[in-house]
Amino acid sequence: MLGDMWSSSELTSEKLGITEIKLSFLRENGILKPGIHWKSSPLGQKKPWKPKALYNIKMCREIINKFYSEENYNIAA
Secondary structure (H helix, E strand, O other): OHHHOOEOHHHHHHHHOOOHHHHHHHHHOOOOOEOOOEEEOOOOOOOOOOOOEEEOHHHHHHHHHHHHHHHHHHHHO
16 A cells, blocks of 8 residues: 555646646645655656655645635635
């Protein structure tokens, strides 16, 4: 089970129904927290200053659903 915990940005965005760009935006703007929602890939990197991120799909889904429901509430209010 732990082996399936972390997934590529491509698979994560597909499972969550969002683009990889939106996924990166959420990570870079602090919505997705390091160590909880994403982590740097432990595999060798061509660019060590910009490692690939791996995502926890379950945790990402929870925060994204919460984020978007709060955002929609604020728009409607």
